[in-house]
Amino acid sequence: MCGIVGLFLKDPKLEGELGAMLASMLCVMTDRGPDSAGFAVYGSGAKEKVKLSLRAAASYDFEALASGLSLPAAGLPGLAVRGTHAIVEIPAAREAAVRAFLKERHPEVAIVGTGERMEIFKEVGLPASVAQTFGLSGMRGTHGIGHTRMATESAVTTAGAHPFSTGADQCLVHNGSLSNHNALRRALKREGIAIETDNDSEVAAGYLTWRMRQGASLGQALEAGLNDLDGFFTFVVGTENGFGVLRDPIACKPAVMAETDQYVAFGSEYRALVDLPGIAKARVFEPEPATVYFWERAQ
Incomplete structure (x- = not known):
């Protein structure tokens, strides 16, 4: 339904x-x-930046992942962790490279959305529980x-x-x-x-x-x-x-x-x-x- x-x-x-x-x-x-x-x-959102909406297992170490994505010219990417999801903000010019890195090195992490302003969150459970989990x-x-x-x-x-x-x-x-x-x-x-x-x-x-x-x-x-x-x-x-x-x-x-x-x-x-x-x-x-x-x- x-x-x-x-x-x-x-x-x-x-x-x-x-x-x-x-x-x-x-x-x-x-x-x-x-x-x-x-x-x-x-x-x-920020011009020339892109947000990747990431999903992984509960208690996944997104901070360690973000550290692995550190870019010499830009330092650590922006990171906001909400439950099983995280929003990572990176230079738009680096999106293809980051996608390739995640696919090769971290296949356990799913990219559920991308964009300058869009953030996507989804999970199993009642809407009230999902809404609360992600704030x-x-x-x-x-x-x-x-x-x-x-x-x-x-x-x-x-x-x-x-x-x-x-x-x-x-x-x-x-x-x-x-x-x-x-x-x-x-x-x-x-x-x-x-x-x-x-x-x-x-x-x-x-x-x-x-x-x-x-x-x-x-x-x-x-x-x-x-x-x-x-x-x-x-x-x-x-x-x-x-x-x-x-x-x-x-x-x-x-x-x-x-x-x-x-x-x-x-x-x-x-x-x-x-x-x-x-x-x-x-x-x-x-x-x-x-x-x-x-x-x-x-x-």
């Missing part, structure tokens, strides 16, 4: 409350997906998306939890089920797109990545998915500057949005939105099927 949420802040005064608002929305969706949960938050309520930023999972087609694992990265500062959460994900998985692997789990949602993320590598914008990739992705789905995608929404052509899965002068919010159900400030005066609507929506700040 799964539950997804998204929150885009128009009012900078609310940025310090983003994490608390997103945590509340996510936890309300618990009974739509108690197996695992995850979220992406878009906070501050979501205390995070600040301009926007974020989240997911609670009810596993159907694959095992309950941290690797199978959402969000899934689709590129730099981009990620996806999905509510629904794809019927052609196995065929797509094989086709994407032939195109060099790594698919690590049996989760159909990772295939959707890989599909968007492949389309964008061919030169499509994210919006164009989503539109192409209306023809290529069989099944039913609601996608919420995070970008560096905002978030987008797409429902399948028959709008099979529930979805509701609310917009005020301060924010735009998405929830699988209206009850995910009821605690947001000013919700009583919000423009509440159901996004149309087969229609790509985006809300983004000017770059």
Whole structure:
């Protein structure tokens, strides 16, 4: 079944409350997906720097890993450890080298996302537990998306939890089920797109990545998915500057949005939105099927 949420802040005064608002929305969706949960938050970033969202086993020594990544010209990379995850900030010019180093020397560490501003966290467990483990309520930023999972087609694992990265500062959460994900998985692997789990949602993320590598914008990739992705789905995608929404052509899965002068919010159900400030005066609507929506700040 799964539950997804998204929150885009128009009012900078609310940025310090983003994490608390997103945590509340996510936890309300618990009974739509108690197996695992995850979220992406878009906070501050530095030009010519990139953040790698890393995941490893409990009690992993991320500080030792960061020391091993010490760069002569830049010193130790920035490091923030939260539970089984860590955010490592490095010079953007060194990203390829660091990725290669981790793959060769530290295969036990997974890179779950990358970008100037995006940070991804996900884990097995109830949304409230996951949010507490990673300190979501205390995070600040301009926007974020989240997911609670009810596993159907694959095992309950941290690797199978959402969000899934689709590129730099981009990620996806999905509510629904794809019927052609196995065929797509094989086709994407032939195109060099790594698919690590049996989760159909990772295939959707890989599909968007492949389309964008061919030169499509994210919006164009989503539109192409209306023809290529069989099944039913609601996608919420995070970008560096905002978030987008797409429902399948028959709008099979529930979805509701609310917009005020301060924010735009998405929830699988209206009850995910009821605690947001000013919700009583919000423009509440159901996004149309087969229609790509985006809300983004000017770059």
